[in-house]
Structure formats: C-alpha cells, structure tokens
Amino acid sequence: MKRKFKILNYKEGMEIKKPCAIRNMPNEVYHKMPALSNSGLKTLLDCPAKYYYKYLSGEYVYKEKPSFKIGKAAHMYLLEGRKKFEEIYWHNPYSELKKEELVQVLKTFGYDDSIKKYTVVELNELLLDKAEITPKQIHLTSSELNQIVCMARSALNDKKTKNALSQKGESEISLFWQDERTGVWLKCRPDFLPYDCINVPDYKTTESAKPENFYSSFIKYGYHIQAAMYRMGIRAVCGVDVENFFFLVQEKEAPYISQIYNPDTSDIITWGEKAIYSAIDKYLECKYKGFWETYSDKVIELKIEPAPDDIIGAYDKEQGIIYAPKWIDYELMKYEA
DSSP: OOOSSOEEEOOTTOOOOSOEEEESOOHHHHHHSSSBOHHHHHHHHHOHHHHIIIIISSOOOOOOOTTHHHHHHHHHHHHHHHHHHHHHEEOOTTTTOOHHHHHHHHHTTTOOGGGGGSOHHHHHHHHHHHTTOOOOSEEOOHHHHHHHHHHHHHHHHSHHHHHHHSSSEEESOEEEEEOTTTOOEEEEOOSEEETTOSEEEEEEEESOOOHHHHHHHHHHTTHHHHHHHHHHHHHHHHOOOOSEEEEEEEESSTTOOEEEEOOOTTTHHHHHHHHHHHHHHHHHHHHHHTOOOOSOSSOOEEOSSOOOTTSSSSEETTTTEEOOOTTHHHHHHTTOO
C-alpha cells in the first residue's frame, strides 16, 4: 500500500512550523512540544488549574501508575513487535530466587561460601554479569511477561483483530497541526497509522471488554474526544478523511478476550469535536486572562433534592449548587432506623 503522506524522521532540536508527521520522536520530547494533546484537552475540560500545573508550570513530574504497566507493555509487544519490545522490557530470570538459591547458582560459576555475606541485590548483579544479561529500562516479572505474550497471541488469534493489525502502516507516528478555526497548535499520536489512513485502530486494554462495561469506560475516559481528535489530525496532516476509526479492546485476564468497537461518526464523534473546541476555547480564555480557574470560585452548596429540569446534569455552575444524583435516596435510606 503506497503511503499518501510524508513522514519525517525525528532530529534533535527540530522545530514544528507546519503540519507534519514524525517518526521516532521520544516520548519526553513529544509531551514537551507546545501543542494541545488529547490528554491536555480533557484536563482543560476537567479543571484548567490542573492543566496549568501539568503542562505549563514546570513543576509537574510525571509518575506512571502501576496499573498502566501491563497495558503499555502489551501495546508495544502487539503493535511494535517483539524486537522493539525487547529493547525496553526485560526479565531477570534470577529475580524471584531467595538468597540461598542465588548463592547455590553462583557456586556453579566457581564462587565459594564467602559470597554469603553479599546482599540479594549484589548477588543478582553478579549473576547477571556472569550470565551476560544486560538490564533494560523496565523489568517484568515472569508472570507479567507471560501475561503480555499470551495477550499478544490471543489477540492475533482473533480474526478481526489480526485483520485490523495486518494493514501496512507504522506505530507511534506523532502528528502536529494548526487548527484553522482557532490557530491553536494540536498534536496526537495514533497507536497505529495505516498508510492509506482509511481504517485506523486504537488499542485499549481493560478489565472487561463486555459492551456495557466498555461503553461506560468510553464515556468516563473521553474516548469520543480521542476519536474525534485523531480523525481531525489525520485529515489535517495526511489529507485523508478517516472512514473508520475503531477501538480494539482486549481484557488483561485470561482468556484475554478481544472486541472491536466502532464509534458512530454522525453522533458520538460530533460530540467529541464539540468537546475539543470547548477545551480550546477554555485554553484561549485562560491564556488571555492569565488565570487558570479551578472547579469553581464559589462555595458550593450541596442539595439533597434532584436538579430542576432546566439544569443539565447535577451541577449548576452559575449558582454554585450541586444537586443530588439519582442514587442518593437509596444511600440515605440505608441509615434510617
């Protein structure tokens, strides 16, 4: 499949002055590029003060949640291949041995009982050196490594998933473009970008790929915003209208079931686009005022009754009132005599 757009190779210090697609851009460089991302837009919608702290203050230090470890590793193994995976991830075959067991293994390399005075860390270092094993960036336990390999095998055994990932294309291509309506620079990084840009998948790992559960996650994590953002970026940079942007969802527990979900472009994606421009407007407003607001500048009154019909949702931002959610009666009734 012939590529319909040009991909630039990343060069240290390169500047972004026009819409472009870049391969091999380091994560830390991508995140520091002065353009709004999908995550940044969702943070702006949640709380502009959080956006300022994370992206503009220079004080925020990213700490990856432990729960993301398996998802990111499975993502790399499945979409970027085993070779790329093994450049980052590794398993120490001696990491789960007790001190006495480590000593016994080292004796097979000619050491005597004097090594018993060494710590477990020092014994591991000796073993890795003797076994000529070079530590990589991220260590996986044997069970984690097995889980990731099994997830990849299971995904590729699913016909729909295999077809989705068999397209000609590349992973982790960084897209940068300037929004024509507002002039704001935007960026995104599709999991996998097919050269024809027609059917674009996004890989998600989850506790449950069951339709009802994933739909809840879809709304909770703003996947409709992501879908709209990626379609927008591909159109601006690659000059192609995506026909089908879909989510390839896989469970993290055996039997590692996969399911494909396709957002409705006439409805769900439209709401995603509205959210994008709401976030951009909020960004421009805060930037102009020089003030990045929190949830509210009011003392918020908690109400026990449901919201009036003219209030969308439960929170009246103008009045500083939060009304009771639908489940409040059930919760309060638990405490009745």
